[in-house]
Amino acid sequence: MAFFEQLASNLIYGMLLGGVYGLATMGLSLIFGVLRVVNVGHGAFIMLGAFTAFWMFTLYSIPPIASIVMALVIGLALGYLIFMSVMRRLLDAPELSTLLAMFGIGIFIEELAKFFWGPDYVGYSWNIGGISFPITEIPFTKICAFISSIIIAALLYIWFQRTKLGKAIRAVVEDREGAMVCGVDVNRIYALSFALGIGLTVLSGVLVTLFTPVGINVYMGGDYTLKAFVIAVLGGLGSPWGAFYAGFIFGLLENGSYTLLGLIPGVEPFGLTRFVSFAGLLVILLVKPTGLLGGE
Amino acid sequence: MRRYKPLLPVFAIYVILLIIGATTPGLWQPIMFIMFYIGIGVALNNFLGLTGYVDFGYVAFLAMGAYGMAVALNYFTELGFGAVALGFFLALLFSALLCIAVGGVALRLRGAYFAIATIGVNEGLRYLIEGARIWGGSEGIVLSGKLRKAFGPDFANYLSTFVADVCLIIVIFVASVITIYLINSRVGYALLALREDEDAAKVVGINVTKYKLIAFFTSAAIGSLIGASAWTLKLTYVFPEDVFFIHYTVEAIVIVMLGGAGTLLGPVISGLIYGALKYYLSVILPGFQLLAFAPLLIIIVVAFPDGIVGYVRKKLRGKSLFEYIR
Numbered sequence: 363m364a365f366f367e368q369l370a371s372n373l374i375y376g377m378l379l380g381g382v383y384g385l386a387t388m389g390l391s392l393i394f395g396v397l398r399v400v401n402v403g404h405g406a407f408i409m410l411g412a413f414t415a416f417w418m419f420t421l422y423s424i425p426p427i428a429s430i431v432m433a434l435v436i437g438l439a440l441g442y443l444i445f446m447s448v449m450r451r452l453l454d455a456p457e458l459s460t461l462l463a464m465f466g467i468g469i470f471i472e473e474l475a476k477f478f479w480g481p482d483y484v485g486y487s488w489n490i491g492g493i494s495f496p497i498t499e500i501p502f503t504k505i506c507a508f509i510s511s512i513i514i515a516a517l518l519y520i521w522f523q524r525t526k527l528g529k530a531i532r533a534v535v536e537d538r539e540g541a542m543v544c545g546v547d548v549n550r551i552y553a554l555s556f557a558l559g560i561g562l563t564v565l566s567g568v569l570v571t572l573f574t575p576v577g578i579n580v581y582m583g584g585d586y587t588l589k590a591f592v593i594a595v596l597g598g599l600g601s602p603w604g605a606f607y608a609g610f611i612f613g614l615l616e617n618g619s620y621t622l623l624g625l626i627p628g629v630e631p632f633g634l635t636r637f638v639s640f641a642g643l644l645v646i647l648l649v650k651p652t653g654l655l656g657g658e
Numbered sequence: 659m660r661r662y663k664p665l666l667p668v669f670a671i672y673v674i675l676l677i678i679g680a681t682t683p684g685l686w687q688p689i690m691f692i693m694f695y696i697g698i699g700v701a702l703n704n705f706l707g708l709t710g711y712v713d714f715g716y717v718a719f720l721a722m723g724a725y726g727m728a729v730a731l732n733y734f735t736e737l738g739f740g741a742v743a744l745g746f747f748l749a750l751l752f753s754a755l756l757c758i759a760v761g762g763v764a765l766r767l768r769g770a771y772f773a774i775a776t777i778g779v780n781e782g783l784r785y786l787i788e789g790a791r792i793w794g795g796s797e798g799i800v801l802s803g804k805l806r807k808a809f810g811p812d813f814a815n816y817l818s819t820f821v822a823d824v825c826l827i828i829v830i831f832v833a834s835v836i837t838i839y840l841i842n843s844r845v846g847y848a849l850l851a852l853r854e855d856e857d858a859a860k861v862v863g864i865n866v867t868k869y870k871l872i873a874f875f876t877s878a879a880i881g882s883l884i885g886a887s888a889w890t891l892k893l894t895y896v897f898p899e900d901v902f903f904i905h906y907t908v909e910a911i912v913i914v915m916l917g918g919a920g921t922l923l924g925p926v927i928s929g930l931i932y933g934a935l936k937y938y939l940s941v942i943l944p945g946f947q948l949l950a951f952a953p954l955l956i957i958i959v960v961a962f963p964d965g966i967v968g969y970v971r972k973k974l975r976g977k978s979l980f981e982y983i984r
Contacts, residue, residue: 400770470952633789640782
């Protein structure tokens, strides 16, 4: 019985985490969908969000859930700055250039963070109780993170469907020449989508810390970059909604398979779970590159 | 022979570097450090430079080489020098196997999808080794004690200092010859067409898959030999988190781009600059080399997409020096 209890509690945990994974990947997918740029520096922006939460809490005792606004503003500004200074010049360049530029920017942010904040792990403790179930107890912080990511995703959905700018972004994703002909200022949409993508990523960095409040480190992002790639491909690269749903699938599969692989004697379940997820990535890329959920 | 003239400046740089290293006390290790970076630049250039495909998982081939050598030295220690030879053979074999696996999956993809798939291969392989506890799992393979016991401290020392360096140097010389051969041959012309426009190349009747695979295998083989000699043989240990470290791939990509992708001299000059800068920055600014490199990378990508040698070649067009620089 103990095993099923553990599996159930891990699956609940996986679903809550999956919501945050989904939101954390939407920015990556949005940027790829609109600009065809793979943000290989993704993790660095997650890390910035995590540190925003940490500093706001430590210095001003602002609850992390409130610093998502701050993180969004920082991310939007940073995204706009990066677009205007670097990405704008690379729009017609081959993919190699944008990949390398994003990688360089990611490293630069990480190293700058290390220069100012040091290489050590830091953390905070924000305890607001939890809900007790017969099998496990779930802290409110994680539920907060889960609910916020659903609310943010829902707001984004409405924004994309109803507003003129949202529609323009969707038009550029569908067909950029067509959008241009219809009078959409494509460069402005590029700038906006890039800023929004980075903003979302930094914001989700705040939510990530609600799950691992003591795992904040300047190099914490690498892990999230790789996971985000798997999730983005799972949901169909370039589709933010696909990415959001795929986040749930990934969270459930990750935690579920971790529990199951732990049953096999002589292996390290942590490493094998990663292996399974990357093997899955390759299979999806090969069999159905438009993603499990999408189909164009 | 005219076509091989560009090898002259390349070999001149190698020889001068080695002479400086051998005659100046205390400079041999820095020179070998630089040679390693030249080596991975030249090796990756044979694929990335010639085809334009970004392989973010390139370090996996060095890792396969490192593991090939480690497995040979660990399980066949009694063979002596034979174990080293077997190690190089296993390095080539493992990397070729990985090539077949990656070639079957990732090389069907293009652009961003290819780049992501190669990251997947690199990380997947690393976690397979760690998770399933293959070859020592995350504890890796540590050879120094075993080598000392089997060969005696003198010979073990000789292997890790002298033999390892000589092997790396030979590999680098051969790698440059292979690059110029590829550039000048039918393969090079086919790859040039492929790099400019893969669909057009296909329509003209070029078997793009075949040529991509040739470049991929060559580059992987050189990479695995570098991994076997510069890592396992020299350091006498292999840890998965070291040999699959994605930063090595990125460093190699930076070197190829900085020098000029697809050129012969490019990765040599930029490997020299990169290695020397990195070595001295790690002395002056320990821990913050990357802080200096990241902006450099961004500037190169934005302002000099052709790299150093690409830029120089444009300036030299029509002059007599032109045919020496490729």
